[in-house]
Amino acid sequence: MNLSSEQAAVRDVVREFAAEELRPVARECDAEQTFPEDVWDGLAELDLTGLTVPEEYGGYDADPVTYAIINEELAHGMLAVATALSVHGLATSCIDEFGTQDVRDEWLPEMVDGRPVGAFALSEPEAGSNPAEMSTVAEHEGDEFVLNGKKQWITNGRRAGVYVVFAKTDRDDPGSITQFLVPADTDGVSVGKKEDKLGLRASDTTTLIFEDARIPAKYQLTEEGRGLSAAFQILTGGRIAIGAQSVGLAQAALDAAVEYAQQREQFEQPIADFQAIRHKLAEMQTKVTAGRLLTREAAQKKAAGAGMETAFLASQAKYFASEAAMDVANEAVQIHGGYGYTTDFPVERFYRDAKILTIYEGTTEIQKKIIARHLLGDDA
Amino acid sequence: MKVLVTVKEVAAVEDEFQIAGTSIDETYLEYDLNEWDDYAVEEAVQLQEAGIADEVVAVTIGPERSEETIRMALAKGADRAVRIWDDALEGADLLDVGAKTAILEKVVEEEDPDIVLSGVQADDDGFGATGVSLADALGYEWAAVVNHLDQDSVESGTASVRRELEGGVEELTDVELPAVLTIQTGINEPRYASLRGIRQAQRKEIAPKTLGDLGLDAAAVENELELTDMYEPETESDATYFEGGPDEAAGQLADLLREKGVGAQ
Numbered sequence: 001m002n003l004s005s006e007q008a009a010v011r012d013v014v015r016e017f018a019a020e021e022l023r024p025v026a027r028e029c030d031a032e033q034t035f036p037e038d039v040w041d042g043l044a045e046l047d048l049t050g051l052t053v054p055e056e057y058g059g060y061d062a063d064p065v066t067y068a069i070i071n072e073e074l075a076h077g078m079l080a081v082a083t084a085l086s087v088h089g090l091a092t093s094c095i096d097e098f099g100t101q102d103v104r105d106e107w108l109p110e111m112v113d114g115r116p117v118g119a120f121a122l123s124e125p126e127a128g129s130n131p132a133e134m135s136t137v138a139e140h141e142g143d144e145f146v147l148n149g150k151k152q153w154i155t156n157g158r159r160a161g162v163y164v165v166f167a168k169t170d171r172d173d174p175g176s177i178t179q180f181l182v183p184a185d186t187d188g189v190s191v192g193k194k195e196d197k198l199g200l201r202a203s204d205t206t207t208l209i210f211e212d213a214r215i216p217a218k219y220q221l222t223e224e225g226r227g228l229s230a231a232f233q234i235l236t237g238g239r240i241a242i243g244a245q246s247v248g249l250a251q252a253a254l255d256a257a258v259e260y261a262q263q264r265e266q267f268e269q270p271i272a273d274f275q276a277i278r279h280k281l282a283e284m285q286t287k288v289t290a291g292r293l294l295t296r297e298a299a300q301k302k303a304a305g306a307g308m309e310t311a312f313l314a315s316q317a318k319y320f321a322s323e324a325a326m327d328v329a330n331e332a333v334q335i336h337g338g339y340g341y342t343t344d345f346p347v348e349r350f351y352r353d354a355k356i357l358t359i360y361e362g363t364t365e366i367q368k369k370i371i372a373r374h375l376l377g378d379d380a
Numbered sequence: 381m382k383v384l385v386t387v388k389e390v391a392a393v394e395d396e397f398q399i400a401g402t403s404i405d406e407t408y409l410e411y412d413l414n415e416w417d418d419y420a421v422e423e424a425v426q427l428q429e430a431g432i433a434d435e436v437v438a439v440t441i442g443p444e445r446s447e448e449t450i451r452m453a454l455a456k457g458a459d460r461a462v463r464i465w466d467d468a469l470e471g472a473d474l475l476d477v478g479a480k481t482a483i484l485e486k487v488v489e490e491e492d493p494d495i496v497l498s499g500v501q502a503d504d505d506g507f508g509a510t511g512v513s514l515a516d517a518l519g520y521e522w523a524a525v526v527n528h529l530d531q532d533s534v535e536s537g538t539a540s541v542r543r544e545l546e547g548g549v550e551e552l553t554d555v556e557l558p559a560v561l562t563i564q565t566g567i568n569e570p571r572y573a574s575l576r577g578i579r580q581a582q583r584k585e586i587a588p589k590t591l592g593d594l595g596l597d598a599a600a601v602e603n604e605l606e607l608t609d610m611y612e613p614e615t616e617s618d619a620t621y622f623e624g625g626p627d628e629a630a631g632q633l634a635d636l637l638r639e640k641g642v643g644a645q
Binding site: 016 | 448451452455571572573574575576577578579581582
């Protein structure tokens with residue numbers, strides 16, 4: 001794929017940053033379940049915290065292909081950081097897309113500088129793949145909204161200074177879901193339990209609880225009832241990002257497997273000389289390449305602005321690349337044998353991290369549902 | 381005040397490569413900004429950020445391909461660049477120090493900078509002489525292997541520099557401007573180019589110049605040096621395995637190190 005000189009330079013710098021600053025801390029952050037905050041400040045210095053913000057607010061306003069490339073390279077270094085950044089990007093996207101001029105002026109310049117960190121609160125304990133079943137309400141009282149409810153799976157939950165929150169303005173009307181901006185220091189907002197996860201352990205995933213949390217009415221981002229359709233539009237971009245992160249993680253697992261297979265000797269020869277291993281590597285490479293091409297195709301389609309077609313491709317990219325990452329990480333552990341099952345090598349972390357890719361931002365099953373719906377003309 | 385930084389795109393060989401005669405085929409090469417020059421660029425940009433330098437100009441001798449590398453210097457903050465190349469340079473097997481000096485001397489005369497910053501050496505050909513040779517040709521003062529520059533001193537017209545000598549010794553030197561300083565790694569911490577810097581760099585000028593533009597002809601790049609051979613030296617590994625528990629192994633290692641002269645008085 002031909003990249004512009006700017007895209008190629010961005011790729012090179014982010015690749016170097018990921019190798020020099022992310023990868024060396026990945027193991028420790030995973031083991032201690034801590035997020036590398038100084039690395040986040042480094043991302044901000046590179047302008048990566050302003051990827052989805054227009055230049056007038058100091059942002060970089062990355063085109064979709066560049067956005068995919070950056071997500072791939074960061075995930076090659078450390079998926080937890082790539083995920084945290086892409087969620088921050090979802091929040092800045094929503095504020096930029098739906099906020100008033102005043103709200104944009106208030107929040108975007110500082111978020112571009114890295115802090116406050118943004119988070120995105122859509123899922124609930126009882127509303128995962130079907131967000132329409134959410135129960136969080138935001139009741140309009142005078143010039144305020146009063147929020148009550150509980151949100152689940154909030155990436156950057158403790159780190160964030162600002163949340164983009166979805167709530168019903170009428171608890172009995174499923175069509176009243178609306179998007180709000182909620183500052184983290186609002187009275188009545190508290191961060192709940194931090195999840196103890198299989199992978200992505202450096203990422204801070206929590207619940208979020210609203211108890212009579214009052215926000216000014218100006219923080220209503222979308223029109224009443226337009227919250228979900230707006231979210232799906234932003235999530236299409238998010239799915240391309242997850243596809244790209246999947247490719248980055250798969251490439252990292254493949255790189256580790258190739259290196260190990262060439263070094264490790266058994267039966268007096270490198271295991272890379274055995275056809276069983278060579279076939280595995282060939283399959284892994286093909287899946288990485290296919291995932292990358294599908295993701296780039298979706299990004300290019302998004303750059304061209306097509307709506308349903310983009311969502312159709314974004315779902316294919318997210319589904320395929322995430323499942324491919326799972327397969328590639330699995331085989332990378334297999335090639336490492338017993339050593340791959342220990343924390344002495346990074347492939348066990350890749351394997352644990354890869355699983356989330358097939359779950360968040362729409363499970364594999366939901367992506368297939370979207371793909372089939374479009375294919376069969378049900379969404380026309 | 382104007383700062384000129386000489387930068388070079390250097391070739392690095394991949395892990396596996398083959399030598400054909402006195403060169404290594406392109407397929408085994410990767411190109412990047414010379415490491416020492418990266419520190420020189422950072423030092424220049426810091427002078428600019430401190431309000432001491434008004435303009436930072438990067439100059440390179442290299443083919444069109446090298447623009448990608450030079451643009452990284454622009455992305456980090458250099459204002460513009462000059463790139464010298466033409467058929468005579470394309471056809472030259474080797475550019476020796478004399479040829480580089482002749483070319484850079486003309487560029488310095490045109491640009492008239494107060495300070496020239498140059499990496500101590502280039503990663504690939506490693507002559508380690510261009511900066512000092514350039515100062516000599518220009519009649520500039522110079523300081524080599526600089527690992528600290530007192531920014532405030534620069535404004536007063538004298539560069540106070542710290543130089544790294546062998547054996548862990550350092551010396552402080554005052555160098556009258558204009559001068560050429562050859563920059564050692566470690567003088568600063570080179571930044572990553574920011575994304576906005578990269579975008580701005582796409583619009584910054586890289587002025588192409590030929591030898592003719594500089595008032596030189598092909599004779600200027602004729603070599604007095606001849607590359608006669610290139611090979612990989614034979615390597616031998618000599619591994620010693622220590623048996624026993626940690627204490628025993630550590631004791632054996634200490635004996636071996638002492639035997640080799642480590643820690644000897």
